[in-house]
Amino acid sequence: MLLHKSDIDKIAWLARLAIAENDISNYTRDLSNILDLVTQMDQIESSNIQAMAHPLEIPARLRPDEITEKNKRDDFQRIAPEVKDGHYLVPKVIE
Numbered sequence: 001m002l003l004h005k006s007d008i009d010k011i012a013w014l015a016r017l018a019i020a021e022n023d024i025s026n027y028t029r030d031l032s033n034i035l036d037l038v039t040q041m042d043q044i045e046s047s048n049i050q051a052m053a054h055p056l057e058i059p060a061r062l063r064p065d066e067i068t069e070k071n072k073r074d075d076f077q078r079i080a081p082e083v084k085d086g087h088y089l090v091p092k093v094i095e
Contacts, residue, residue, distance in 0.1 A: 001035040003028050 008027050012019045019027060073086075082089035 001032060001039060003032045003035070007031075 005024055005028065008019065008024050008031070011031070012027075077083045077086070077088070080088055
């Protein structure tokens with residue numbers, strides 16, 4: 001897909017970017033190449049390809065889901081400024 005100076009100007013305006021006039025030709029070429037690559041990739045048959053979370057077949061190292069600390073809720077609520085029915089009371093910030 002061949003982009004023109006007007007396309008780059010519009011993209012820069014939408015992205016709120018200031019692009020120097022002498023850089024527009026580079027942006028035109030580079031963005032056109034990127035869009036051509038996307039077009040090529042869009043033409044590849046990929047309906048039989050399973051989605052991957054990671055390109056390498058590495059199992060995730062997960063720790064066991066077990067409690068490692070004791071419940072300190074009562075200790076924290078004892079020093080809180082205001083508590084009611086097990087909830088912390090805070091000042092109203094939205095009217």
